[in-house]
Amino acid sequence: MSDEADPDSDRRSRRRRLRGALARTARIARWEVSRSAGTVDRKTVLVLAALALVVGVVGFSAAGEGLGLEDEIYVVAVDEDSRYHDVAVESEAFRPMPLDELVIENGDDANADVVLTRNGELAHYGPHGEAAHDAFIDAIDSYNEQRLRQEANQTAAYPVHVELDYQKRDFDGSAEPDESDGASSDGSDDGTDAGSGTGTETTDGSGGEDSSDGGSGDDTTSGGATGGDADGSGQSDGTDDSGDGRLQVPNVGASGAVDGTSGPPGSISPPFPFQSLLLAFLFVVPMNFVIQAYGSTIMDERVKRRGELLLVSPASRREIVAGKTLPYLLGLIAVAVGITVAVQGGLLSIAAAIPIALLFLAATFAGAMLARSYKELTFVTVTISVFLTTYTFIPAVFADVNPIALISPLTLIVTNLQGESVSLGEYVFSTAPFYCSAAVCFLLGIGVYREEDMFAQKALPAKVLDAIASRLHSYRSVAVLTMLFIPFVFAGQLLAVAVLFAVPEQLAVPIVIVLAAAIEEVAKSVHVYAGFVRSRFDASLRVAAVLGVCSGAGFFLGEKVTHVVQFVGLPELTVGAAAFGPDPSGGPLVLVAVFLAPLVLHVVTAVISAIGASRGPNAYSVGFLIATLVHAGYNLGVIALVA
Incomplete structure (x- = not known):
């Protein structure tokens, strides 16, 4: 009998394991739906119905259809033979009435807001008269503009x-x-x-x-x-x-x-996609409410110890988290599809909304795993909601003005609603940080989805260190985890550029240089510090140096992937060059500075932080500060060299 493995048997075994994992995930998802449906009371149903009504009204109105909320809110007295009669008839905000029916009381009040006298004078009465007067002037301008557009010449x-x-x-x-x-x-x-x-x-x-x-x-x-x-x-x-x-x-x-x-x-x-921006924001509004329910169900697993039964089941931690997350993700996708159909968007709007929904859920899951009580969970979810909503909405405001806008997938929705096309590269550039960040949040949350962390009342920083340390197993895992933090670094630096691009360069550039350096040094050192605190590595100088080299090299390799920003024009902005480095098209010297010198920089600064981390929290703070200053000085020198 041969000792060689049967390839067909291995494939059948893998398929059986995959089918089993999918079946367990689907079963947990069905349990989550039935359990959540059973906890919904009448008040919750009314709130959800009211939310849906508000979203529908805003979307319908912004889409240009309107509900006529301002139809005939003013009354204008004008004769039919007046040249202004057609203006009053065609304007939706006015209801015309014959001038003979005008009744003026006490000299200041009348049954009409605006009056067109027979000699062509315009008068207004009552508390709304001044607003009606201004509205009628605008209606005259619109009427004339419409007639001019219809002229043959x-x-x-x-x-x-x-x-x-x-x-x-x-x-x-x-x-x-x-x-x-x-x-x-x-x-x-x-x-x-x-x-x-x-x-x-x-x-x-x-x-x-x-x-x-x-x-x-x-x-x-x-x-x-x-x-x-x-x-x-x-x-x-x-x-x-x-x-x-x-x-x-x-x-x-x-x-x-x-x-x-x-x-x-x-x-x-000025270019400002107000209508498209308002419609795009409708995609984000439901996410802020769904994450509240999602975070509560994760918190229930911990506070009420319901998750203990799932932990002893045949399902793995990944299957449990996937099963509990799937109903909420599908719900958000269904909402995105409904909104897309209502506002007459395209598939791009749905594809751009999915990574935003994933990051909302992933960040909420990680926050719910770290919070110790419902009070802390409320603070976490509100913080996540405010930060992610700001991150997605503010850059999209500049969709028609500045390339910075593409850091938000909401910009893709605005572009789609304006009837413009988006290339595959633009979609990847805009959504890849969201997909990667969501994957990392889920990965870190799953790391503490275990009995010793779920049901223990640890401080938030301690749980964060546990989540990070759970992924450290060898020197190679340090480099891998550093690369996994790249999306957060990328997003943080892009947000800094988006916030400061309108600030005068003399102030913006130094701030961006320091912020960019600090963000990168956190990504290169926080997991090394977690490894030392949780005794995953020996606190020796040699080990610290090796970990620093691994972290710096891993960051260098991961950073090269983010050089796609060179193809979207960000380094052409001075603040963009301060965050991501100069445009590499400046010659061989610039090419070496951009692609080779950073390797030495990242290794040196990572080693400095790692040595400090091996000596305790105070030494880590000092090492981190020194590494940040060295990094910032390097960035400033490179920018001055190629300026």
Whole structure:
């Protein structure tokens, strides 16, 4: 009889184990659904129904359909033969009434908010009269604008046409010449302050440099024609020969620039996707409520010791956590699908909402495993809700302005709702940190999903160290865990850049340099410290040096993956270069500094922190501080070298 293993038998065994794991996970998920459904009372049902109603009303209104909440809120008295009668009829905010039915009482009150007298004068009465007056003026403007748009001769309707091209932000008060435009400036000022980001260009075809002070230009021509291109076509392609003349849209593997805005002067407004942003936020609102229920069910397993029965069952810890999480994840996906259908979004909106939901659940699971009481759990869930909501929402505000916006998957939803396309590289860049961070949170939470941690009243820092130390088994695990922390480092640095990119560079750059260095040093040293505190490693100088080398090398390898930011334009921002390093296209010296010198830096700083960690908490604090200062000094030197 042969001693060789049968490959078919091994495959059948693996399939049986997989089917068994899936069956156990599905059974735990069914138990979780039945148990949660049994704890829902009438008050909870009413709250959920009210929440669904609010989300539906906001979404329906923001989608442009509206519920008519402002229909006919004002009354206007106007004769049918008045030229303003059509304005009142077509405006949804006004209900017209004949002027003969107007009744004025005490000189200040009337049965109409706005009155159009027969000689064409506009008067208002009552407490809402002033607001109605302003609304009617806006209605007149909208009426005239609509009629002008219907004119066959648009040149006569709009003698002045403005075209805006958004360019790179320039803090020194001078704008870079735009080689793609054959037009020149006549040197005139349109009243915009220097450094404000706008300027005027006249298309006289004489050539020369742009005189705009802030980096964006207005091409103004008369007769409804626009100019400003080398070919005289009057259309701008949004790109230039140098590749950095205009602010580029976050892009991986594709090219494009922020689209210019053109039209009559009155129609030009700053780029702000208010409607799409409001609709995108609807995807995040339900997550804040679902994590409350999810965190409570995890806490019940600990406080009421219900998890003790599952721990002694044949199901593994991963199967238990997966089974308890699956119903809530599927529920959030179902909500995302429903909202997508309601706001007429696409599959991209659902695909972008999934990583956000996963991170919400993963962070809540880790927090519920660390909290000692429902009071602490409330604090944890509120903190998670506020931080993740801020992280996803604030960058998306700049979806039409700055490449920083792509750090949030919510930007993908905004883009999708605006009818624009997104490349695969952009999706990966935006969602990969969320997927990886969710995986790490679940991994650390599962590490303390055991009897000695679930039912013990340990302090929060002690449980954090337990969760981290549970994943340390060898020198290689130190390097692996360092690489797993890269998504948190990436997210933290991106958030710092997003918060400080609008701050003056003289203040923003030093802060970003120090913050970026501190975040990286935490990721390289906290698990080493946990290993020493939990006696996973001998507290000797040699072991500390080896652990530092492993951690630094692991961080270097993981950091190279994040260099995808080089392809989305972040290093073109000064604060982006301070966080992630300069653009490596500057020559061999820059290439060496970006890809090789960091290896030495990460190893040295990790060794410094590791030696301090091996000597206790106070020494670890000192070592961490020294490592951060060394790291920050290196970053500052590199930026000064390539500047």
